[in-house]
Amino acid sequence: MEKYQKSIFFALLFSGAFSFLGLYWGAKSGNQWMIFSLFLLVMISSLAGAKFWGPKMSNPGVGNVAKEKTMKMEFDKLKTNLRFVLESVDVGIVYMDTNWIIRTYNKAAAKLLGRPEQLALNKPVTEALARMPVERKLLIRTLQGKKEYKNYLFQRPVGEQERELMIDTYLVSKNNGQIIGSAMFIKDVTEQRKMQREIERFDALSLLGKLAAGTAHEIKNPLTAMRGTLQMMQWRLEGKPELEKELNYIGLLLEEIDRINQVVQEFLLLSRVNSPKRKELDLNKLIVDLLAILENQAIARSIKIETLLEESLLGIEGDGEKIKQVVLNLAQNAFQAMSSGGTLQITTNSLPRLKQIMLQIKDEGCGIDSQNLEKIFEYFYTTKEEGTGLGLPICQQIIHDHGGSIEVESQLGAGTIFTIFLPAKRESSGLS
Numbered sequence: 001m002e003k004y005q006k007s008i009f010f011a012l013l014f015s016g017a018f019s020f021l022g023l024y025w026g027a028k029s030g031n032q033w034m035i036f037s038l039f040l041l042v043m044i045s046s047l048a049g050a051k052f053w054g055p056k057m058s059n060p061g062v063g064n065v066a067k068e069k070t071m072k073m074e075f076d077k078l079k080t081n082l083r084f085v086l087e088s089v090d091v092g093i094v095y096m097d098t099n100w101i102i103r104t105y106n107k108a109a110a111k112l113l114g115r116p117e118q119l120a121l122n123k124p125v126t127e128a129l130a131r132m133p134v135e136r137k138l139l140i141r142t143l144q145g146k147k148e149y150k151n152y153l154f155q156r157p158v159g160e161q162e163r164e165l166m167i168d169t170y171l172v173s174k175n176n177g178q179i180i181g182s183a184m185f186i187k188d189v190t191e192q193r194k195m196q197r198e199i200e201r202f203d204a205l206s207l208l209g210k211l212a213a214g215t216a217h218e219i220k221n222p223l224t225a226m227r228g229t230l231q232m233m234q235w236r237l238e239g240k241p242e243l244e245k246e247l248n249y250i251g252l253l254l255e256e257i258d259r260i261n262q263v264v265q266e267f268l269l270l271s272r273v274n275s276p277k278r279k280e281l282d283l284n285k286l287i288v289d290l291l292a293i294l295e296n297q298a299i300a301r302s303i304k305i306e307t308l309l310e311e312s313l314l315g316i317e318g319d320g321e322k323i324k325q326v327v328l329n330l331a332q333n334a335f336q337a338m339s340s341g342g343t344l345q346i347t348t349n350s351l352p353r354l355k356q357i358m359l360q361i362k363d364e365g366c367g368i369d370s371q372n373l374e375k376i377f378e379y380f381y382t383t384k385e386e387g388t389g390l391g392l393p394i395c396q397q398i399i400h401d402h403g404g405s406i407e408v409e410s411q412l413g414a415g416t417i418f419t420i421f422l423p424a425k426r427e428s429s430g431l432s
Contacts, residue, residue, distance in 0.1 A: 003344070005100055007076055020362075027060035037059070038316075046129075050255055062412060069403070073313065075418075085103070086106040086107075087107045089106070089108060090108050090187075090188070091108055091185050091186065091187050092106065092108040092109030092110075092111070092112045092185065092187070093105075093106045093108070093109060093183065093184075093185055093186075094109050094120075094135070094139065094184045094186070094188030095181055095182075095183045096125050096139050096140075096143065096181050096182055096183075096184075097180060097181040098143070098179070098180060098181055100124055100125045100126070100140075100143075101122060101123070101124060101125070102120050102121055102122065102123055102124075102125055102128045102129075102181070103121075103122065103181070104121075105117055105120045105121045105128070108186070109186060110145070111157055111158070112158055112163075112165060112186050112188060113129070113132055113135065114156055114157075114158065115128070115129075115131070115132070118323050119197050123142060124167065125139060133268065134154050134156075134167075135155055135167065135184065135186070138152060138169050138184060139169060139182055139184050141180075142169040142170070142171060142184075143171070143179070143181065143182040146169055146171060146179070148168075148169050148171060149167060149168065149169045150168050150169075151166055151168065152166065152167040152168070152169075153165070153166050153189070153193075154167075156208050157161070158188065162189045163188050163190045164188070164189050164193045165186055165187065165188055165189065165237050166186075166187045166189045167185065167186050167187075168184070168185045168187075169182060169183065169184050169185075170182065170183045170184075170185075171406040192308050205345055212332075219260075219264050220261070220264050222275070223257055223260060223261055223264065226257060226432040227254065227257050227258075227261075230250050230253055230254055230257070231254070231373075233250055234247065234251070234254070237250070249349055257347045263390075277319045277321075278318055278319060279317065279318075279319075279320070280317055280425065281315065281316050281317065281318050281320050281323065282313075282315065282317075283313060283315075283348055283357060283422075284309045284313050284348055286320055286323060286324060286327075287309065287327065287346055287348070288307075288308065288309075289324075290324060290328065290331075291305065291307070293328070294328075294331050294344075294363060297332075298335065298344065301338065301339075301341065302340075302341035303335060303338055303341055303342055303343070303344055304343045304344070305343075305344045305346070306343055306344070306345045306346070307345075307346050307347075308345065308346070308347040308348070309346075309347070309348045310348050310349050310350055312350065313348050313349070313350055313357060314352065314424035314425060315424065315425040316357055316402075316422050316423065316424055316425060317423075317425060318402045318422070319398075319402070322398045322401075322402075323398070323402070324397075325394075325398065326395045326398050326399060326420070327346075327359075327361070329363065329391045329392070330361045330395065330418050331344060331346075331391075333391070334361060334365060334416070336365075337365025337366050337367075337415075337416065338364060338365040338366075339365075339366075340361055341365035342363065342365060343363075343364055344361070344362070344363050345360075345361075345362040345363075346359075346361055346362075346389075347360040347361075347362070348360075350424065351421070351424070352424075354421075355423065355424050356421045356422060356423060356424050356428065357421070357422050357424045358405075358418045358419060358420070358421055359419075359420040359422070360416065360417060360418070360420070361418045361419075361420075362416070362417045363415050363416055363417075364414075364415045365415050365416060366412070366413065367410045367412040367413055367414050367415055367416055368410040370410070373408065373410055376392050376408065377392050377393055377396050378393070399420055399422070402422055402423070403422070403423045404420060404421050404422040404423065405420070405421050406418060406419070406420050406421075407419045407420075407421075
């Protein structure tokens, strides 16, 4: 009987140790959820086994006192290691027993739920999670209804930011099937969800491009014929005062046709945006070439253009025409935002440690409020009366197709900053 008891004890001890190693490597590989479940179940089972077998094995009449002391030290070490793991992972772990008491509450849980450990650990769940109705409800319902929740998404403030959290709940049971509580794993998935939405946007853009390729030319051809006919009528009516009203109507029709033509042109850009013709580019030279186009418009709007171009800027590979399209689009947006004049600043910098170059376009315009800022890269979203809502999504897609990213900062009344990051070559552009 003594050997049997010791065998079970060592089995529990080593299973906990191996689970700890499995959790360590699993955490490194990113597959945490399944291993967390295994880890929590083995931890609780190990502790339960120790509680049951410990007193029997500590009987002075059975076994050797020195060996028992060694085993106790090893078990204490295992508990300490398991606690270190609990405090090291970035997933919040909360365990509640059948008496509705919170028995496990790690550092990540305290951060994500905004409640320190001393106010939650070993407290009734109604007290520990008093201000967290969603989390409290899921934990209680899991134990009461024997129902586990998976991938439950909701938003809550974490610090000063609104974050998206995902919760999984589990029933915790012994090997014999006896339920001893419920556990909850909480993960901050804000960045993953943001990336998922970006992928969905790009998929939509790709579909839109395919539709554009098939229909835009069919629309553009009759538009060209209509415009040519109206222009001919306009020329024939010029100089006839009695037909001035009709002449104004024709002018309005031409303006609307030009607007439709602009939308069609942007649809055509969508159909070609995914295939950049890559070659080595000197970004500084590209910007200098664009200044000739931009400066005339800037002077007419009382806007000053200021360039801060790094002389030893790292080179890039890409489609020069598409990069020009991005810079022109952002500059045009900046001009429109600075209706009363101001300064447009274009900056380039090398980021050798990140193997990137940075292109920044900053204006002193009216700025964008936070609500609209979140939507500016959505298709057809625009705050301009004559805007199409395709310019910025196309810019974003072009940059992504070049392996880069685009970020935006803005404040009402203080201007807007677009920052673009692109992969760099090791050699500098050499522009001085």
